[in-house]
Amino acid sequence: MTKRLINAGVLITLYLVFLAWYGGWGMSPMTTAEVEQYLANVPQDSERVDFLDRMRKLGADDDGEEIFMLNLNRYKYADDEPKVGVPAAYQSYGTSVIGMIFKNGGHPIYSGEFFTRLLIEDSDEAYWDEVILVRYRSRRDFLAMVTSDAYQEIARDRTSGIAHAAVSPTNSTVNLAAPRLLVLILLLVPGVLFDYLLRRKNTRP
Numbered sequence: 001m002t003k004r005l006i007n008a009g010v011l012i013t014l015y016l017v018f019l020a021w022y023g024g025w026g027m028s029p030m031t032t033a034e035v036e037q038y039l040a041n042v043p044q045d046s047e048r049v050d051f052l053d054r055m056r057k058l059g060a061d062d063d064g065e066e067i068f069m070l071n072l073n074r075y076k077y078a079d080d081e082p083k084v085g086v087p088a089a090y091q092s093y094g095t096s097v098i099g100m101i102f103k104n105g106g107h108p109i110y111s112g113e114f115f116t117r118l119l120i121e122d123s124d125e126a127y128w129d130e131v132i133l134v135r136y137r138s139r140r141d142f143l144a145m146v147t148s149d150a151y152q153e154i155a156r157d158r159t160s161g162i163a164h165a166a167v168s169p170t171n172s173t174v175n176l177a178a179p180r181l182l183v184l185i186l187l188l189v190p191g192v193l194f195d196y197l198l199r200r201k202n203t204r205p
Contacts, residue, residue, distance in 0.1 A: 003198050
């Protein structure tokens with residue numbers, strides 16, 4: 001019985017640790033001073049004025065909750081590469097940034113490439129190559145990521161591979177892609193199996 005209780009206790013503890021990390025338990029909304037501290041790491045030049053203003057607005061409305069970032073991208077190719085698929089520069093950016101996103105409980109919800117257009121005006125401004133929806137644990141995590149030195153290093157690859165982008169933060173009203181249930185199942189399966197083996201061992205004559 002003692003081993004079974006320990007097994008159950010370990011599973012519950014692991015799941016609570018995951019929930020605390022994934023949900024950012026204890027994280028408070030950013031203050032104005034904290035927002036400015038993050039933005040101080042970004043070069044303060046004329047090319048980034050709009051970016052800095054938008055990041056201030058994002059931080060000013062912080063409620064401490066998770067956000068879902070909708071990304072619409074139109075690709076830009078180098079002169080010497082085929083104009084098909086994902087540009088090499090943007091692939092390099094994606095490979096690097098995904099680790100930064102996962103680090104603090106963020107993850108893609110959906111990613112896909114457009115193959116045609118329906119019910120929209122037929123113009124270049126209405127055309128996108130790719131849509132990505134990414135979950136971030138909080139606005140703080142997003143702001144900390146995009147103002148970090150590591151992100152500044154790879155942002156050049158994004159600029160080289162994207163001709164135009166629309167990035168919009170959203171709040172969730174319905175989200176069926178949260179991994180909380182999946183992680184619970186992944187913990188329960190080996191836990192229940194181990195408990196079953198313990199019970200069999202204890203009931204053997």
